[in-house]
Amino acid sequence: MSEFKRVDPRTIRSKKMLKDAVFSLLAENGEIAQLTVKKIASRAELNRATFYLHYEDINDLLRQLVHEIFDELSNKVEPLLQVKSSNEQEQLVIFLNYFYEYRKVLAVLVEHKGFADHLSSLLKNTIEKRRNARNISAAREAASVDIIIASLLGIIMWWIKEGTEYSAEYIAGQITLMYKRRYI
Numbered sequence: 562m563s564e565f566k567r568v569d570p571r572t573i574r575s576k577k578m579l580k581d582a583v584f585s586l587l588a589e590n591g592e593i594a595q596l597t598v599k600k601i602a603s604r605a606e607l608n609r610a611t612f613y614l615h616y617e618d619i620n621d622l623l624r625q626l627v628h629e630i631f632d633e634l635s636n637k638v639e640p641l642l643q644v645k646s647s648n649e650q651e652q653l654v655i656f657l658n659y660f661y662e663y664r665k666v667l668a669v670l671v672e673h674k675g676f677a678d679h680l681s682s683l684l685k686n687t688i689e690k691r692r693n694a695r696n697i698s699a700a701r702e703a704a705s706v707d708i709i710i711a712s713l714l715g716i717i718m719w720w721i722k723e724g725t726e727y728s729a730e731y732i733a734g735q736i737t738l739m740y741k742r743r744y745i
Contacts, residue, residue, distance in 0.1 A: 576615050578605040580626055588665035593623070593673070627676060630667075631683065633659060638687050642694070650733055657717070657729040664721035671718060684710045712739070 582604035586596060596619050602612045616622040637659050640652040660667055670676045688706050713736065720732050 572615065575605075575607060575611055578607060579612060579615065579622065580629075581605065583622065583626060584663070584666050587669045591665075591669045593669065627670065627679075630663070630670070631679060634680075634683060638683065641687060642690050650730075650737055653733040653736065654729045657720075657732055660717055660721055661725070661729055664725065668718070668722050671714075677714075681710050681714065684713060709740070 579601060582601045583596065585604055586600060587593065598609055598612050598619060601619070601622070602609045605612075612622075616625070634656075637656045641649065641656060671680065685706055688709055692706075716732065716736060720727060724732075
């Protein structure tokens with residue numbers, strides 16, 4: 562019989578407060594190198610000992626934060642794999658809304674090669690699965706997956722940095738129009 566280990570609600574709350582503090586600090590400054598344990602703990606209104614109770618160092622916190630972001634993105638992208646769905650536009654809006662909600666942090670993180678590569682990989686896997694489900698061969702189509710990914714990331718990054726006056730619905734519509742030929 563497996564034992565269910567209950568997580569202390571204080572642990573959940575403290576970790577959330579520390580991660581929210583990182584989001585807040587990155588949104589203000591945009592420099593990961595400027596993060597310190599002291600700044601994070603102070604912003605979270607916790608002490609440094611609480612920080613070290615949950616994380617080895619700032620890199621450990623950032624690593625866990627990035628894993629959580631990609632878990633969320635994977636959950637948001639999963640419905641887009643259902644190519645026969647009648648509400649693809651709505652699912653794309655949900656995916657884009659996640660980017661918009663965390664736009665300041667994602668704009669900083671995407672500047673780091675490892676994060677950008679992982680995001681590209683997530684999109685590449687999604688597009689390849691959609692193409693396979695639609696029986697679209699790469700040889701038959703003019704636009705390669707890499708070109709599509711670069712343009713999608715370019716659109717999303719422009720939107721969250723410069724075009725925030727546009728809604729997720731508008732951007733999803735523009736992406737859909739761009740790819741009417743079913744490249745993705």
